[in-house]
Amino acid sequence: MVLDILLHAGDTSIVGFLDNNRSIHGRSIDGYPVLGAIDDLGPLAKEHAVDGAIIAIGDNGTRRRLARQVDAEGLPLVSAIHPATSIASNAAIGRNAVIAAGSVVCAHCQIGDSVILNTGCIVDHQTMIGEGVHVCPGVRMAGRVKVESGAFIGISATIIPSVTIGCEASIGAGAVVLESVPPLATAVGVPARVIGLDRADEDELAMLQPVAAMARQPAPHAATESADRND
Numbered sequence: 001m002v003l004d005i006l007l008h009a010g011d012t013s014i015v016g017f018l019d020n021n022r023s024i025h026g027r028s029i030d031g032y033p034v035l036g037a038i039d040d041l042g043p044l045a046k047e048h049a050v051d052g053a054i055i056a057i058g059d060n061g062t063r064r065r066l067a068r069q070v071d072a073e074g075l076p077l078v079s080a081i082h083p084a085t086s087i088a089s090n091a092a093i094g095r096n097a098v099i100a101a102g103s104v105v106c107a108h109c110q111i112g113d114s115v116i117l118n119t120g121c122i123v124d125h126q127t128m129i130g131e132g133v134h135v136c137p138g139v140r141m142a143g144r145v146k147v148e149s150g151a152f153i154g155i156s157a158t159i160i161p162s163v164t165i166g167c168e169a170s171i172g173a174g175a176v177v178l179e180s181v182p183p184l185a186t187a188v189g190v191p192a193r194v195i196g197l198d199r200a201d202e203d204e205l206a207m208l209q210p211v212a213a214m215a216r217q218p219a220p221h222a223a224t225e226s227a228d229r230n231d
Ligand SMILES: CC(C)(COP(=O)(O)OP(=O)(O)OC[C@H]1O[C@@H](n2cnc3c(N)ncnc32)[C@H](O)[C@@H]1OP(=O)(O)O)[C@@H](O)C(=O)NCCC(=O)NCCS
Pocket: 118, 136, 137, 153, 154, 155, 170, 171, 172, 173, 174, 175, 186, 187, 188, 189, 195
C-alpha cells in the first residue's frame, strides 16, 4: 500500500525494501529489491545512496520504534501522501506519515509523525492526531478531536467533536464515540462503551509523547521499510 502511494505521488525514486526476514533478501517485491535488514540500515543507505526512508508497517508500536531507529541513523523520514487526498494548506503533517487515497484533512489539523490515515478517512477542522496513530479506512472524525499517541481507530468509526481518545486506546470497527476514551482502553459499539483496559507496557508508555506534529516535508529518494507488506 505504501509503495503504491509513493508510486502514485511520483515525487520519490524508490530504491528498495528493507526487511528483517533474511529469507527474502535478494528477492524483489513488485519489481523493487529487498536490499537487506532494517538493522543494517546505516551501511545500506550509504551503499545505495539513499536519502530518506518510510516505515511501511501497520503495527503502531513497531512503526514508531523503527521510525526512531531511522532517526538515530540520521536518515530523514519521508511521508507518503496519495495525490487523491484533500489536505488543507494550513494543516501540518508529520514525518513518516501515510495518507491514503480519498482521505480528507481539514483546516488547522495537526497530524503527528508515523500516523496512518487510511483509505477514505475524514479528519475535520482543528483535530490533532498524535504520533503513531492508525486511523482505519472510512473513519469520520469531527472537529477539535484529539487522538493521543499510539491509538487505533477501527474501520468506519465515527467520533463526535471535541472528544479525546487516550494514548494507546483502541476504538472498535463501526463505533460511535460520544465521550472521551481513557488511555489504554478498548471501546466498542453505538454509543461506544469501554470494554477493557490494556495492561500498560512500561517501554511503550515511556515512548508516548503529547500530540505533536511537524511541518510537511518534500519527499526525497526513499527506501521503504517493510516487515509486513500487507499493510
Ligand atoms: C475493538 C477490537 C480492537 C477489539 O478486539 P479484541 O480486544 O480482540 O476484542 P474481542 O474480539 O475479544 O471482543 C470483545 C467483545 O467486544 C465485542 N466487540 C469487538 N469488536 C466490536 C466492535 N467493533 N463492535 C461491537 N462489539 C465489538 C465482541 O463481540 C466481544 O463481545 P462479548 O464479550 O460480548 O463476546 C476489534 O474487535 C475491532 O473492532 N477491530 C477493528 C479492526 C479494523 O478496523 N481493522 C482495519 C484495519 S485497516
